[in-house]
Amino acid sequence: MTPLLQVEDIAKYYGTRIGCTGVSFDLYPGEVMGIVGESGSGKSTLLNTLAGHLTPDRGAVRFDTRADGLRDTVTMSEPERRMLSRTDWAFVHQHARDGLRMNVSAGGNVGERLMAVGARHYGKIRATASDWLGRVEINEDRIDDRPASFSGGMQQRLQIARNLVTGPRLVFMDEPTGGLDVSVQARLLDLLRNLVREMGLSAIIVTHDLAVVRLLADRLMVMKDGHVVESGLTDQVLDDPQHGYTQLLVSSVLQV
Amino acid sequence: MIRVENVSKSFTLHNQGAVVIPVMSGGELSVAKGECVALTGASGAGKSTLMRMIYGNYLTAAGRIMVGDLDVARASPREILMLRRHVLGYVSQFLRVVPRVATLDVVAEPLRAVGRSEAEARDRARELLAQLNIPERLWQLSPTTFSGGEQQRVNIARGFAHPYPVLLLDEPTASLDATNRATVLALIEEAKARGTAIVGIFHDEAAREQICDREVDVTRFTPGMAA
Amino acid sequence: MTQIEQDKNAPDTVMSDYNFAYLDEQTKRMIRRAILKSLAIPGYQVPFASREMPMPYGWGTGGVQVSAAVLTPDDTLKVIDQGADDTTNAVSIRRFFEKTAGVAVTEATAEASIIQTRHRIPEAELREDQVLVYQVPIPEPLRFLEPSEVETRKMHELEEYGLMHVKLYEDIAQHGAIATAYAYPVKVEGRYVMDPSPIPKFDNPKLEMAAIQLFGAGREQRIYALPPYTQVVSLDFEDYPFEASKADHLCGLCGAEDSYLDELIVDDEGGRLFMCSDTDYCVARQAAGHRGSDAAPTLEGVA
Numbered sequence: 001m002t003p004l005l006q007v008e009d010i011a012k013y014y015g016t017r018i019g020c021t022g023v024s025f026d027l028y029p030g031e032v033m034g035i036v037g038e039s040g041s042g043k044s045t046l047l048n049t050l051a052g053h054l055t056p057d058r059g060a061v062r063f064d065t066r067a068d069g070l071r072d073t074v075t076m077s078e079p080e081r082r083m084l085s086r087t088d089w090a091f092v093h094q095h096a097r098d099g100l101r102m103n104v105s106a107g108g109n110v111g112e113r114l115m116a117v118g119a120r121h122y123g124k125i126r127a128t129a130s131d132w133l134g135r136v137e138i139n140e141d142r143i144d145d146r147p148a149s150f151s152g153g154m155q156q157r158l159q160i161a162r163n164l165v166t167g168p169r170l171v172f173m174d175e176p177t178g179g180l181d182v183s184v185q186a187r188l189l190d191l192l193r194n195l196v197r198e199m200g201l202s203a204i205i206v207t208h209d210l211a212v213v214r215l216l217a218d219r220l221m222v223m224k225d226g227h228v229v230e231s232g233l234t235d236q237v238l239d240d241p242q243h244g245y246t247q248l249l250v251s252s253v254l255q256v
Numbered sequence: 257m258i259r260v261e262n263v264s265k266s267f268t269l270h271n272q273g274a275v276v277i278p279v280m281s282g283g284e285l286s287v288a289k290g291e292c293v294a295l296t297g298a299s300g301a302g303k304s305t306l307m308r309m310i311y312g313n314y315l316t317a318a319g320r321i322m323v324g325d326l327d328v329a330r331a332s333p334r335e336i337l338m339l340r341r342h343v344l345g346y347v348s349q350f351l352r353v354v355p356r357v358a359t360l361d362v363v364a365e366p367l368r369a370v371g372r373s374e375a376e377a378r379d380r381a382r383e384l385l386a387q388l389n390i391p392e393r394l395w396q397l398s399p400t401t402f403s404g405g406e407q408q409r410v411n412i413a414r415g416f417a418h419p420y421p422v423l424l425l426d427e428p429t430a431s432l433d434a435t436n437r438a439t440v441l442a443l444i445e446e447a448k449a450r451g452t453a454i455v456g457i458f459h460d461e462a463a464r465e466q467i468c469d470r471e472v473d474v475t476r477f478t479p480g481m482a483a
Numbered sequence: 484m485t486q487i488e489q490d491k492n493a494p495d496t497v498m499s500d501y502n503f504a505y506l507d508e509q510t511k512r513m514i515r516r517a518i519l520k521s522l523a524i525p526g527y528q529v530p531f532a533s534r535e536m537p538m539p540y541g542w543g544t545g546g547v548q549v550s551a552a553v554l555t556p557d558d559t560l561k562v563i564d565q566g567a568d569d570t571t572n573a574v575s576i577r578r579f580f581e582k583t584a585g586v587a588v589t590e591a592t593a594e595a596s597i598i599q600t601r602h603r604i605p606e607a608e609l610r611e612d613q614v615l616v617y618q619v620p621i622p623e624p625l626r627f628l629e630p631s632e633v634e635t636r637k638m639h640e641l642e643e644y645g646l647m648h649v650k651l652y653e654d655i656a657q658h659g660a661i662a663t664a665y666a667y668p669v670k671v672e673g674r675y676v677m678d679p680s681p682i683p684k685f686d687n688p689k690l691e692m693a694a695i696q697l698f699g700a701g702r703e704q705r706i707y708a709l710p711p712y713t714q715v716v717s718l719d720f721e722d723y724p725f726e727a728s729k730a731d732h733l734c735g736l737c738g739a740e741d742s743y744l745d746e747l748i749v750d751d752e753g754g755r756l757f758m759c760s761d762t763d764y765c766v767a768r769q770a771a772g773h774r775g776s777d778a779a780p781t782l783e784g785v786a
Binding site: 078 | 628641649652653655722
């Protein structure tokens, strides 16, 4: 089986400061990988580097493209990379307003990716948008409302619909449940899990919330100071952490 | 189906002066198809540890743990995930689910994960929930709000939804009343009859005697506790 | 208003205090280079070093600089504002060039070699020996949805124009039809999406013409262009095709049925008069004997 994403020795520096370094892993179709670590550990830098938002100083990020199999997205041309990022890739931001157009209706937000890949039939675009609002549990009569009038959880679900409408194969998520109420988080987690399974999505989720990765991620990487200090099966890393930092992280979580 | 050979395990507590706590050495176990083996030994002897090592939940420091053709002690996460999805089931004492998911879907999930249709998976889930006397009015609710005993039964239903060839059972009959206990034991017998290899921890001695073919006392693998 | 009123103070020769057409020669050369580049890449916005002009931004500083750069002493200039030759903006720009360049001016579209316009394309068909100069307030068609200039440039570079259709989608979602009535976005030669300046979408089909079209945005410091006979397609949806709409009336003054109309409220009872926005076109038709059916008496009644 070909990995969907093959990350090899990725390094990103900010001047002399390490953003992240020496990161390698394979992600297979349908797999969900969690990346945990505290603020400044390099997990967001890594995610943005993998997603093509930052250019790594070293290493390769190979993606199994539909046309040509594994291609290094770091060295591919920018138009190709941007095309990937609005077709086969998706990026869910922590703050929905970074991932949504706040002055465009919900339907327009969902439809944008369709129009970006050439959809030119208003009726069909609207029907697809309406279907997706339903799938992320937003009432279809909100289709012409702007996201500014939505609650935080709704905005986040709208962002997810906007990202998944083109049927991507890989989703990058940066703290997707951050800043949401616990009950809203649960709903979102449930939604994400179902979508991941129904669509056979692979996902890379950055979070500092260990409960989130336990429920969503098959595998886990723990980052500290730009390095991956431990990785493995999610429940194994959480229940039998080997590295001192991971042990500290796990033991620091308040049990409810 | 399960062959554990000379395994050892220790915990290193990096944040408490890097204390190394050896918890197992020379662990041996073998379970054939259709066989049920009980792990025994005092509390803290390492019954759960061994079971978690077989499941891949704990890392194994040395030795081999063959489940079918896969050495869990050396397998990649992806291989273990595939093994857990298709071959290796685990009924733990605790139910860990996404808070909002309906009980019916929690139980149906293992079948969905191996590609069964939603209808088929839910039918099987209904059958098991009914068998385990979970009132139908609770099926659409999340089990997170259930009593301990109800959660335990949901967990069992989930563990038996897919006919795993290998099953790990951690106290499956604890906190069950007589009727439900009998149902669980019947489920275990059924699984044995279709060739499932089972490793279990049973504090319930009568249950143990009724369904287990052998007992393995893990105390002899416990460093400093050898009987 | 059949003839341009001559400025009583206008001298017979060019005022020697100003360089020809106000701008210095270096600046005009710089602007001409930008114009040549813009003609070479139809629809692409070429940055240029816009100068301070003796008029406020929003009064056509971009168009004036482009006109100044292409004017020669032999040219005949026409200036219109929303089709009219006699509005303050048109009159002041016309006087500006009379004063600083001493060029001939006209109100007749056919007689002009350079026409500077704000918000309209003349009704009369333009020829290959004419240049139409547009005043542009916001040259970037993607601006209202994407505030970042870096990002919009990238979108042009990579032809990522999905966002443009988002705007049209929003129109239909809110109004049941594409409600954008002016500055209606177009795609040029299948490549660049361009804002045709705030002309009514009625004028969009006329963008494919024989004359050279130059667009100048002074505040935003951009020049772009359409060479003669450039393909210009108005964006739309398959099920909501582009329509070059106008008020469904005849001109009340000249009876024209094919020209873009302004609507005038003429009394306190809500009486309305529709009249050609292109004053030269309307006056020429009236001179040729065409009469609007009902509006003229109304006008006189009010006066």
